[in-house]
Amino acid sequence: MQNISAQPRFLLLQVIDPHYHQQEALRNMTELNSLVATFGGKVAAQAVQHRVKPDRATYVGSGKVEWLKEKVKEKKIDVVVLNDIVNSGQLFRLERMLWAVNPRIAVWDRIDLTLNIFDKHAQSKEAKLQIELARIEHQGPRIFGLGRTELSRQGAGIGTRGIGETNIERERRVIKHRKNKILKELKALQKQQQTRVEQRRSRGLKTAALIGYTSAGKTSLFNALSGKNKKSHQSLFTTLDSVVGHLAPRERSGDIIISDTIGFIENLPPALINTFRSTLMETLNADVLLHVVDIADAKMERKIRVVNEVLESLDATEQPVMIFNKIDLIPASRLAKMRRRYSGKQVFFVSAATGDGISELKTRLEATLN
Numbered sequence: 001m002q003n004i005s006a007q008p009r010f011l012l013l014q015v016i017d018p019h020y021h022q023q024e025a026l027r028n029m030t031e032l033n034s035l036v037a038t039f040g041g042k043v044a045a046q047a048v049q050h051r052v053k054p055d056r057a058t059y060v061g062s063g064k065v066e067w068l069k070e071k072v073k074e075k076k077i078d079v080v081v082l083n084d085i086v087n088s089g090q091l092f093r094l095e096r097m098l099w100a101v102n103p104r105i106a107v108w109d110r111i112d113l114t115l116n117i118f119d120k121h122a123q124s125k126e127a128k129l130q131i132e133l134a135r136i137e138h139q140g141p142r143i144f145g146l147g148r149t150e151l152s153r154q155g156a157g158i159g160t161r162g163i164g165e166t167n168i169e170r171e172r173r174v175i176k177h178r179k180n181k182i183l184k185e186l187k188a189l190q191k192q193q194q195t196r197v198e199q200r201r202s203r204g205l206k207t208a209a210l211i212g213y214t215s216a217g218k219t220s221l222f223n224a225l226s227g228k229n230k231k232s233h234q235s236l237f238t239t240l241d242s243v244v245g246h247l248a249p250r251e252r253s254g255d256i257i258i259s260d261t262i263g264f265i266e267n268l269p270p271a272l273i274n275t276f277r278s279t280l281m282e283t284l285n286a287d288v289l290l291h292v293v294d295i296a297d298a299k300m301e302r303k304i305r306v307v308n309e310v311l312e313s314l315d316a317t318e319q320p321v322m323i324f325n326k327i328d329l330i331p332a333s334r335l336a337k338m339r340r341r342y343s344g345k346q347v348f349f350v351s352a353a354t355g356d357g358i359s360e361l362k363t364r365l366e367a368t369l370n
């Protein structure tokens with residue numbers, strides 16, 4: 001039996017249609033690597049499998065299961081991640097087949113990985129409840145006695161094999177009960193949130209919400225605008241909760257509220273969009289949406305599109321104002337080109353790191369919102 005070390009070892013597998021764009025597959029793998037790093041895992045092996053369609057029973061197909069068994073053993077793998085949204089029955093069957101080589105193996109899909117990252121970072125009661133709910137819904141048969149998705153809880157023994165068929169009915173009832181309780185608690189919390197939004201409105205407070213792809217620099221910008229000192233980090237999904245602060249200095253700006261929230265990501269599973277719908281609700285109720293973009297990111301254009309798509313799926317009607325952040329990281333010539341390209345449009349070029357462009361942004365927010 002393997003020892004689950006502080007840094008679990010991952011095997012990443014992506015099944016792609018042979019006609020699928022190779023570059024696209026690579027890009028997805030790069031992001032998956034960052035997600036595993038954010039989780040705190042080490043990528044010990046990765047592979048791309050060409051298949052026209054995933055196997056109905058095990059997703060990867062019987063030949064690949066044998067290959068996986070070998071790899072899991074050879075590379076001492078703790079977690080296999082399938083880079084897709086996979087049916088929980090398929091995940092369960094594959095996991096069970098891999099027990100032969102590692103009884104503690106966990107097989108995750110993209111949702112599991114994202115949920116486990118969220119679980120590690122979530123602070124607020126609401127976020128924790130939402131994650132638990134999404135997890136109950138996504139785990140399917142894996143929920144019964146498989147403590148394995150608890151890898152993120154440091155030191156947790158991964159031991160228990162299962163609870164036995166006879167107890168499943170009882171367990172099912174317990175889970176259903178828990179689900180109802182979470183839904184009730186969430187409803188109460190959402191009501192409080194709604195009240196907060198309404199109170200702010202009735203007091204004449206205006207809000208500007210920072211949104212954007214994960215790691216674009218929303219929290220850094222939030223700190224620069226509010227004078228607060230919230231944690232920002234290189235890894236993805238540093239922020240999971242919505243927080244608010246006053247635009248600083250308050251004496252000058254009056255009552256303008258800035259909010260920071262969770263970042264978006266490509267292939268965000270729909271289940272997770274729903275999970276965070278309420279966390280994002282406060283954001284979507286803002287008077288101004290500020291779409292923070294990492295101008296130094298080679299995938300900038302693509303990420304802008306992803307953010308717009310997520311906004312659309314959340315039924316946001318407000319047209320966001322673009323904030324190009326991290327201008328300190330690009331050559332002056334490129335910045336000049338971008339300025340020309342967007343001249344006449346409502347966009348801002350800033351650096352949360354150096355403070356460049358921040359006071360201009362503040363002035364504009366004050367003028368727009370007061």
Ligand SMILES: Nc1nc2c(ncn2[C@@H]2O[C@H](COP(=O)(O)OP(=O)(O)OP(=O)(O)O)[C@@H](O)[C@H]2O)c(=O)[nH]1
Pocket residue numbers: 212213214215216217218219220221231232233234235236237238239240261262263264325326327328329350351352353354
């Ligand atoms: N050079 C430079 N780095 C920046 C700037 N703004 C943010 N960063 C860095 O970019 C990384 C991500 O910043 P965050 O503020 O955590 O980004 P975020 O959008 O809040 O990310 P999540 O909460 O994880 O979605 C951190 O390492 C920051 O130090 C900037 O203007 N210039």
Ligand SMILES: [Mg+2]
Pocket residue numbers: 218219220231232238239261
């Ligand atoms: Mg953040």
